[in-house]
Structures are given as structure tokens and as C-alpha cells.
Amino acid sequence: MSGTLRFFSQRRSLRRLSFYFALSALLCLALADIEISAPDPGRELRLMLAGLFSPRIADLTQWLDATLTTVAFALQGVTLAAALGLVLSAFYQRPWARRLAAGLRSVHEVFWALIFIQVFGFTALTGVLAITLPFCGTIAKVFGEQLEEIDQRPASAVSPGRGGISHFCYTRLPLALHAMRNYTAYRMECAIRSSVVLGFIGLPTIGFHLETALRTGEYSAASALLLTVLALVYSLRFWFRTRWLLVLVPTAFIARPVAAEWHGANLMRFLWECVPAPLRQDWPLEKTQRWLGWLGEQVLAGTWNTVLLAQVALVLTALFALLASPLNSSHFVSGWARRAGDGVLLVLRSLPEYLLNFIFLIVLGPSMLPAALAMTLHNGAIIGHLLGRHSDEMPAPPVPAGPLGRFAYFYVPTLYQRFLAYCFYRWEIIIRETAVLGVLGIPTLGFYIDSAFQFMRFDVAILLIGVNAALILAADWLSRRLRRQFLLAPPLARPALQVESAAYRRPLPGA
Amino acid sequence: MTIAIELRDCDLSYPAPHTDQPEQLALHIGHLAIREGDHIALLGRSGSGKSTLLRHLRSQLPYAASWCPQESSLVPQLKAFHNIYAGGLDRYSGLANLKTLFLPSAGRKAEIGEIATALGIDELLWRKTDELSGGQQQRVAVARALYQRKPLLLADEPVSALDRQQGEQVLTHLLGQHTTAVVALHHADLGLRTCNRVIGLKDRQIQFDTPVDQLHEDALRRLYQ
Numbered sequence: 001m002s003g004t005l006r007f008f009s010q011r012r013s014l015r016r017l018s019f020y021f022a023l024s025a026l027l028c029l030a031l032a033d034i035e036i037s038a039p040d041p042g043r044e045l046r047l048m049l050a051g052l053f054s055p056r057i058a059d060l061t062q063w064l065d066a067t068l069t070t071v072a073f074a075l076q077g078v079t080l081a082a083a084l085g086l087v088l089s090a091f092y093q094r095p096w097a098r099r100l101a102a103g104l105r106s107v108h109e110v111f112w113a114l115i116f117i118q119v120f121g122f123t124a125l126t127g128v129l130a131i132t133l134p135f136c137g138t139i140a141k142v143f144g145e146q147l148e149e150i151d152q153r154p155a156s157a158v159s160p161g162r163g164g165i166s167h168f169c170y171t172r173l174p175l176a177l178h179a180m181r182n183y184t185a186y187r188m189e190c191a192i193r194s195s196v197v198l199g200f201i202g203l204p205t206i207g208f209h210l211e212t213a214l215r216t217g218e219y220s221a222a223s224a225l226l227l228t229v230l231a232l233v234y235s236l237r238f239w240f241r242t243r244w245l246l247v248l249v250p251t252a253f254i255a256r257p258v259a260a261e262w263h264g265a266n267l268m269r270f271l272w273e274c275v276p277a278p279l280r281q282d283w284p285l286e287k288t289q290r291w292l293g294w295l296g297e298q299v300l301a302g303t304w305n306t307v308l309l310a311q312v313a314l315v316l317t318a319l320f321a322l323l324a325s326p327l328n329s330s331h332f333v334s335g336w337a338r339r340a341g342d343g344v345l346l347v348l349r350s351l352p353e354y355l356l357n358f359i360f361l362i363v364l365g366p367s368m369l370p371a372a373l374a375m376t377l378h379n380g381a382i383i384g385h386l387l388g389r390h391s392d393e394m395p396a397p398p399v400p401a402g403p404l405g406r407f408a409y410f411y412v413p414t415l416y417q418r419f420l421a422y423c424f425y426r427w428e429i430i431i432r433e434t435a436v437l438g439v440l441g442i443p444t445l446g447f448y449i450d451s452a453f454q455f456m457r458f459d460v461a462i463l464l465i466g467v468n469a470a471l472i473l474a475a476d477w478l479s480r481r482l483r484r485q486f487l488l489a490p491p492l493a494r495p496a497l498q499v500e501s502a503a504y505r506r507p508l509p510g511a
Numbered sequence: 512m513t514i515a516i517e518l519r520d521c522d523l524s525y526p527a528p529h530t531d532q533p534e535q536l537a538l539h540i541g542h543l544a545i546r547e548g549d550h551i552a553l554l555g556r557s558g559s560g561k562s563t564l565l566r567h568l569r570s571q572l573p574y575a576a577s578w579c580p581q582e583s584s585l586v587p588q589l590k591a592f593h594n595i596y597a598g599g600l601d602r603y604s605g606l607a608n609l610k611t612l613f614l615p616s617a618g619r620k621a622e623i624g625e626i627a628t629a630l631g632i633d634e635l636l637w638r639k640t641d642e643l644s645g646g647q648q649q650r651v652a653v654a655r656a657l658y659q660r661k662p663l664l665l666a667d668e669p670v671s672a673l674d675r676q677q678g679e680q681v682l683t684h685l686l687g688q689h690t691t692a693v694v695a696l697h698h699a700d701l702g703l704r705t706c707n708r709v710i711g712l713k714d715r716q717i718q719f720d721t722p723v724d725q726l727h728e729d730a731l732r733r734l735y736q
Binding site for chain 1: 569570573574578580582584585586587588589593594596597598600601603605608609612652655
């Protein structure tokens with residue numbers, strides 16, 4: 001019951017906070033370009049549904065190759081990221097390690113891929129590096145926090161000082177290993193999604209064929225690929241186990257070597273072209289000023305649209321999460337109904353925002369609406385699932401009431417702090433994704449970054465990626481401050497530690 | 512006789528639970544000299560500053576003293592063997608330590624087996640420590656302290672979870688392996704039987720500090736009043 005009490009004692013500030021967020025989202029909604037521009041959305045939707053229920057694999061070898069590539073990129077990327085992230089997390093008390101991790105994860109895997117494609121082409125090296133680098137940043141952060149949460153007494157019983165690598169392996173790592181393994185399984189799920197998304201920008205994963213199928217209206221083929229993605233995510237629980245990985249990881253590295261043909265000269269030219277044009281070509285002042293103005297316009301427009309859309313998506317996500325979470329709560333549904341409800345959430349969270357956005361773009365036509373919907377469904381399903389599961393720990397409501405009364409007077413107030421913690425935590429992620437969805441044509445930062453790459457203006461692309469990274473770091477900082485100021489209970493300060501794989505959950509020993 | 516460590520005019524405080532809170536005075540020490548060969552029983556009611564004094568002594572001699580903390584503080588995921596081995600990490604190279612985690616050498620097994628046999632836990636070496644009882648865990652912690660192989664021992668109620676007879680056995684063995692020792696004890700009689708010097712703490716000061724054979728029963732009674 002302490003949750004309820006805490007809510008009422010802080011009701012004012014939390015309510016005001018939520019109110020301001022909702023108000024800003026309404027303002028953004030008024031300014032955002034939200035319309036259905038497709039001539040006949042109903043017809044397209046019917047065609048899609050018909051396709052969904054008649055999945056067909058057109059070319060079996062192609063399908064198999066794309067599936068294996070998708071899994072190989074994800075597995076290799078996560079293995080490398082976990083290894084590097086573990087090393088980095090051991091130094092997480094040091095400022096340089098924190099900064100390196102933050103920098104790596106502030107650039108989205110799609111942007112990393114767009115950079116590496118210039119040097120290494122559409123190769124395995126590009127795909128694996130694009131997953132490894134940002135994932136390494138995230139994993140280092142979460143592993144680092146997990147190491148801070150463990151019992152510190154064994155370490156201090158053995159050594160009065162910090163201790164070296166041996167002490168780390170004997171007195172700290174074993175205590176965090178279980179949590180680390182679970183989190184790595186969750187990252188593997190994310191890596192499969194990322195691997196699919198990388199196909200949309202040209203790497204040979206499932207996403208590549210999915211994009212073609214959706215673009216040409218072959219919805220039966222698209223359906224087969226979509227179901228493959230779901231099956232991959234769902235099947236993780238069966239094969240993402242230490243025992244299997246001892247065989248699978250070496251196999252993946254041998255069967256699909258992480259390699260690319262590249263030339264030093266190519267790399268040097270790319271790096272040279274990343275130097276801002278005015279410096280590189282020694283432009284006169286007036287031309288430089290015009291260039292800066294042109295760049296500034298892109299930065300302003302891109303940032304403005306990114307923030308606008310992210311704010312709308314955040315509040316819609318929050319609403320959807322609250323309303324959908326009873327689907328996975330023992331207070332509202334049980335047995336088969338709950339399994340089905342959680343199944344819906346699981347399917348929604350298994351599909352990457354990028355893919356959902358692409359589908360909605362076809363149905364609804366270009367505007368910010370598809371992106372807002374895609375992010376709402378994906379992120380809302382993740383938060384909703386977690387909230388529902390937390391509600392299992394709550395006692396039955398003290399006063400008997402109907403479902404609506406229970407929801408409004410008991411369920412929401414008790415879970416509200418946790419709910420806000422998750423929303424703030426997803427905020428950074430939503431901004432990351434909003435920027436990337438620009439690649440699909442919404443004028444967020446990703447749109448300008450993608451155009452810069454298309455016109456081979458690498459200097460502009462790198463500058464804009466930097467702006468985007470700064471925006472994400474700012475959101476991360478703000479979300480941490482808000483969490484610290486409004487959410488007092490310590491476990492709520494680190495919601496990332498609570499997130500686990502949709503398909504992979506093992507109880508803690510002794511729990 | 513050589514002095515191992517000497518404290519003069521020392522104010523020791525409880526560790527503050529939060530950094531913003533003022534520290535509380537736990538113990539004032541006018542003068543305390545620990546000589547080599549001393550086996551000191553540290554007596555006093557709970558909260559009298561025994562742990563604080565031990566922690567301070569440890570901070571003065573960080574790498575010269577074997578340390579046996581009050582809670583066993585074992586790593587539950589590791590086997591008893593590796594928890595004991597962790598006491599000797601500093602003696603071996605990082606690579607050797609990593610290898611021992613997976614493939615302990617016969618030499619290490621023999622060394623630790625010998626320590627374990629003396630404590631009656633040789634059967635438990637290959638079990639994870641969260642499967643052990645409180646008394647068994649405490650003996651693993653004692654073994655870990657022994658494996659640190661330092662001449663000086665600082666131990667905080669190292670046998671509190673063992674029965675009287677076993678406790679005395681383990682403590683005698685532990686003291687026998689160290690030239691000098693400071694051991695906080697809950698039961699005064701155990702200290703009187705195993706140590707050669709006794710220090711009583713009360714009212715934030717040292718009440719008495721004498722060889723065991725010169726201790727008056729009155730002084731002991733007053734300590735616990």
C-alpha cells in the first residue's frame with residue numbers, strides 16, 4: 001500500500017508534471033502535420049489483411065538466406081557488443097567510460113550503417129558494426145548499473161581497495177551475471193529488430209525483401225516475411241541459451257565471416273570528405289556564411305520536427321500503455337484471456353517501429369501520423385506489458401469495485417510512479433526512433449541526414465548526426481533529472497534494468 | 512616486543528548511512544598499542560564500537576591484515592572453493608586467477624583442501640555457497656581469511672554462527688595460524704579461553720586492556736551492565 005500513499009502525498013507534483021506533458025503534446029499535435037493523405041486507406045488495408053492471411057514464400061533459397069543473414073548479423077552484433085560492453089562496464093565508475101558509452105548509443109544503428117556503407121559497402125562488416133557500436137553503449141550502461149546494484153560486501157571482504165581484474169571476476173561479476181544474461185537476451189531481441197531494419201536501407205536481411213514486397217504490393221510475400229520476424233523473436237526463448245550459443249556463435253562467425261572488401265584510399269577519401277566543405281575547399285567568407293545558413297535551416301527544421309513528433313508520440317505511447325496494460329494484469333484478466341492479451345502486446349513490441357511506420361505509410365499516406373502510430377504501438381506495448389506484470393505484485397483492492405472503478409481508483413494510482421519512470425526511460429528511445437523515421441520521408445533529422453548521404457555531402461551528414469546525438473543526450477539528461485526529482489523510490493530511478501526480453505524470462509534463483 | 516600498530520588520541524565514528532548526515536562518534540581511543548604475538552579478544556555489548564575499531568585498524572593496515580567480516584559476505588553464485596580462493600587473489604597473476612575459476616590446479620586444490628579439512632568443510636568445497644547453512648558459510652569465510660595468509664588477523668565475530676565447542680575449535684585454529692590477532696567476540700568466556708589479552712569497550716572508551724590472566728571478574732561484569 002505504500003505505493004498508494006506515496007502517490008497521494010506527491011499527487012500534486014506528479015499530476016502537474018503529467019499535465020504539462022499532455023499540454024505540450026496537444027500544442028505539438030496542433031502544429032504537427034497529421035492527416036490521412038492516401039486516397040483510399042480502407043482498400044489498401046483490406047488488401048494487406050488478405051495478404052496477411054495468405055502468407056507465401058516466393059523464393060525459398062532467398063528467404064532462407066535473408067533469414068540466416070538477419071540472425072547472423074544480430075547474433076554477431078550482440079556477441080561483440082556484450083563482450084565490449086562488459087569490458088566497458090567494469091570501468092563504469094570512470095567518467096570516460098560513461099561518456100564513451102553515451103556517445104556510442106546516441107547514434108542510431110541506421111545512421112551507423114549509413115556511415116559504414118560509404119566505406120565498407122553493403123557487407124556483413126557494415127551490418128555487424130552498425131549493431132555492435134550502439135548496442136555496446138547501451139549494454140555498457142546497463143551492465144554498469146547492474147554492477148552498482150549488487151551486494152558490495154563480498155568485494156570489500158576480500159580486498160580493501162578497488163581490486164583488479166581478478167577481484168572483478170571473483171567478487172563482482174558472478175553476482176551480476178544472471179541479470180546480465182537476461183539483459184543480453186533482451187538486447188538479442190532488439191538486435192533482430194535492428195537487423196531487419198538495416199535491410200530497409202539495403203543490407204541483405206529480411207528487411208530488404210520486406211521493403212520490396214510492401215512497395216510492390218505483394219502482401220502475401222510480405223506477410224510470410226513478417227511472420228518470420230515474429231517467429232525469430234518468439235523462438236529466442238528456445239535457442240538463446242548458453243548451451244546452444246557455445247555452438248551457434250562460433251558457427252555464425254565461421255559461416256558468415258564479418259568481412260568486407262575495402263581500400264585504405266576509399267576510407268581516407270571518405271574521412272577527408274567528412275571535413276566541413278568550407279574548411280576542405282577553403283571557401284570565401286560569404287559562401288561559407290550562405291552554407292552555414294543553409295545548414296542552420298536544416299538543423300532547426302529537423303530538430304523542431306523531431307521534438308514535435310517525439311512529444312506527440314511520447315504522450316500517445318503513455319496513453320496507449322496505460323489503457324493496454326490491463327491486458328496483461330491479473331487484476332483484470334486471467335487464464336487464456338490474459339495470455340491472448342499479452343500475446344497482442346508481444347506481437348506489437350516484436351515489430352520494429354520502422355517497419356510499422358512503413359506499413360502505415362502505405363495505408364495512410366505520407367504525414368507524421370504513421371510515425372506517431374508506429375511509435376505508440378511499439379513503445380506502448382513494451383510499457384503496457386511491464387506495467388501489467390508489476391500489477392501482479394499489488395494486493396487486491398481494499399474496496400470491491402467494478403473494472404472501471406478499480407482501474408481509475410486503484411490500478412492507475414498505485415502504478416503511476418512506475419508508469420512515469422518507464423515513460424521517461426522510453427523518451428530518449430522515442431527521440432532516437434523519431435529522428436530515424438525521417439529516412440522514410442518525414443522531415444525529422446533523419447530525413448536531412450539521409451538526403452545528405454544521397455547527395456554525398458558527408459560533412460553535412462556527420463554534422464547532422466552530431467546534432468542528433470546531442471539532442472538524444474539532452475533528452476537522456478532531462479529524463480534522468482525528472483526521474484530523480486519526481487520519482488523518489490530507488491528502483492524506479494533505473495527502469496532500464498527492469499526491461500527484459502518478451503520471449504525470454506527466467507526467475508532469479510531463490511525468487 | 513615489536514609493535515604492530517599503535518593508535519593515539521583517535522576519534523572513530525560510525526560509518527554515516529548517507530553522505531549528507533553528520534558522523535556519530537563511536538569510540539575515543541587515548542592510546543592503544545598492538546604488539547606482535549598479541550591475541551586480543553575485543554569485548555563489549557553490541558554497539559560499543561568493536562566493529563568500528565576493527566574497520567579502523569583495517570584501514571590503517573590495508574594489505575597487511577587478513578580480514579574476516581561480521582557477515583560472511585560470500586559470493587553465493589560461486590563454489591565454496593572459489594570463495595576461499597578469492598582470499599589469495601593478490602598472490603597470483605590475473606591469468607592464473609582466471610584459469611583457477613574454471614580449472615583449478617592440483618596445487619591450489621591441495622592447499623585449500625588442507626584449510627577446509629581443518630575447519631571440517633572439506634566435503635562442501637564444490638557446492639555453491641548459497642546452498643550452505645549459516646554455520647557452514649561462516650567457516651568458508653574463516654577459510655577465506657586463512658587463505659589470505661597474512662601474519663595479522665582482524666576478525667569480527669568469526670564464529671558467532673557456530674556452536675560453543677565447534678566455535679572454540681575453529682577460533683583456536685584461526686588464532687594458531689596468525690602471530691597477531693584482534694578478534695571481536697560476543698561471548699566473553701570464549702575470548703578468555705583462546706586469547707592472551709583482552710580489551711573491553713564501553714561508553715565510547717576502552718574500559719580495560721589487560722592480559723587475560725590479570726582480568727578481574729568484576730571488570731567483566733561491569734562491562735556488560
